[in-house]
Amino acid sequence: xxxxxxxxxxxxxxxxxxxxxxxxxxxxxxxxxxxxxxxxxxxxxxxxxxxxxxxxxxxxxxxxxxxxxxxxxxxxxxxxxxxxxxxxxxxxxxxxxxxxxxxxxxxxxxxxxxxxxxxxxxxxxxxxxxxxxxxxxxxxxxxxxxxxxxxxxxxxxxxxxxxxxxxxxxxxxxxxxxxxxxxxxxxxxxxxxxxxxxxxxxxxxxxxxxxxxxxxxxxxxxxxxxxxxxxxxxxxxxxxxxxxxxxxxxxxxxxxxxxxxxxxxxxxxxxxxxxxxxxxxxxxxxxxxxxxxxxxxxxxxxxxxxxxxxxxxxxxxxxxxxxxxxxxxxxxxxxxxxxxxxxxxxxxxxxxxxxxxxxxxxxxxxxxxxxxxxxxxxxxxxxxxxxxxxxxxxxxx
Ligand SMILES: Nc1ncnc2c1ncn2[C@@H]1O[C@H](COP(=O)(O)OP(=O)(O)O)[C@@H](O)[C@H]1O
Ligand SMILES: CC(=O)OP(=O)(O)O
Ligand SMILES: [Mg+2]
Numbered sequence: 001x002x003x004x005x006x007x008x009x010x011x012x013x014x015x016x017x018x019x020x021x022x023x024x025x026x027x028x029x030x031x032x033x034x035x036x037x038x039x040x041x042x043x044x045x046x047x048x049x050x051x052x053x054x055x056x057x058x059x060x061x062x063x064x065x066x067x068x069x070x071x072x073x074x075x076x077x078x079x080x081x082x083x084x085x086x087x088x089x090x091x092x093x094x095x096x097x098x099x100x101x102x103x104x105x106x107x108x109x110x111x112x113x114x115x116x117x118x119x120x121x122x123x124x125x126x127x128x129x130x131x132x133x134x135x136x137x138x139x140x141x142x143x144x145x146x147x148x149x150x151x152x153x154x155x156x157x158x159x160x161x162x163x164x165x166x167x168x169x170x171x172x173x174x175x176x177x178x179x180x181x182x183x184x185x186x187x188x189x190x191x192x193x194x195x196x197x198x199x200x201x202x203x204x205x206x207x208x209x210x211x212x213x214x215x216x217x218x219x220x221x222x223x224x225x226x227x228x229x230x231x232x233x234x235x236x237x238x239x240x241x242x243x244x245x246x247x248x249x250x251x252x253x254x255x256x257x258x259x260x261x262x263x264x265x266x267x268x269x270x271x272x273x274x275x276x277x278x279x280x281x282x283x284x285x286x287x288x289x290x291x292x293x294x295x296x297x298x299x300x301x302x303x304x305x306x307x308x309x310x311x312x313x314x315x316x317x318x319x320x321x322x323x324x325x326x327x328x329x330x331x332x333x334x335x336x337x338x339x340x341x342x343x344x345x346x347x348x349x350x351x352x353x354x355x356x357x358x359x360x361x362x363x364x365x366x367x368x369x370x371x372x373x374x375x376x377x378x379x380x381x382x383x384x385x386x387x388x389x390x391x392x393x394x395x396x397x
């Protein structure tokens with residue numbers, strides 16, 4: 001018996017769950033949303049139905065980690081940190097180096113920090129989280145669970161870029177993808193909901209939150225995914241551009257008189273996507289509220305939908321078919337009109353969502369109409385459960 005904490009640092013959020021192990025009972029679950037924006041939202045569920053909620057500014061992930069640690073004691077969820085017997089950390093980039101989760105020693109931590117170029121918005125904050133725990137609990141095992149691991153099954157034809165081959169060999173310039181822990185989880189749930197072995201299915205899983213990616217899963221394995229060398233590629237996101245013509249980078253650097261390429265990448269990572277186009281907000285909730293009288297907010301939502309539809313179409317073609325599509329993560333679990341519009345635009349494939357079934361947030365449900373040829377599923381993701389299982393598997397070795 002023990003308590004394992006799963007820490008999941010996203011680009012705009014810090015999520016955490018404290019589990020009783022091995023029962024996997026959730027003792028506490030918390031989320032700090034809108035990190036770095038005005039009015040961050042802190043929600044912690046604990047005890048028998050108790051809930052702590054507060055709106056306060058949380059300026060970065062370091063502040064979020066400290067807030068989480070303080071609240072665990074303040075709310076008397078823990079008497080002391082010593083009750084924690086294992087910690088699992090979500091790490092976005094593992095490159096070709098980490099094909100599975102690992103127990104974090106000094107070498108692994110250094111490697112995670114060295115991989116920062118592969119996920120600049122994520123790995124530094126996530127490594128900082130590991131360091132924070134190593135400091136307060138030096139003898140408790142930390143396990144790193146990588147977003148990229150699930151995608152290591154992608155065939156070469158799908159992960160290679162059409163650039164000189166030696167850049168792949170020398171520098172690891174290839175597609176790695178992200179959100180693998182989430183895609184893996186929702187795919188296994190989808191197989192259960194469909195009552196079929198995962199190995200027999202073609203699925204398209206849409207993890208659409210602040211960061212967003214779409215994965216083609218064939219025979220239970222990641223076959224292709226929309227994120228690239230870093231999580232900047234693929235569909236449009238909260239603050240990230242998604243796919244653009246690479247020539248725009250140098251063209252805009254010249255126009256904007258930008259000398260440091262990192263400053264340009266920073267614009268594409270942090271000032272683009274929904275917030276860049278709408279000039280209003282990175283949060284879909286804000287855009288939904290104003291879209292009727294704000295043309296740019298409306299355009300941003302329409303572009304977001306268009307990019308999802310494009311990728312689903314691409315993956316239906318690449319897998320030569322699809323059995324089900326899955327909506328998950330912040331937008332996928334909560335934005336009812338976006339789910340409906342995406343499905344309506346994909347009707348050619350036999351995708352059809354029943355508006356009544358779709359009128360729901362955050363629960364597992366088959367949203368399809370009775371005559372839909374391809375199922376549409378709503379599956380809330382649970383990266384933390386996958387993380388805690390890997391802690392159990394590796395810390396006991
Ligand atoms: N009720 C809602 N309606 C529409 N969008 C929502 C809603 N709740 C959350 N979201 C969207 O989900 C995003 C957060 O997604 P999430 O997957 O939790 O984040 P992260 O990518 O940081 O892990 C928010 O930025 C917001 O756009
Ligand atoms: C990889 C990534 O974009 O993660 P998140 O959605 O949590 O920001
Ligand atoms: Mg996330």
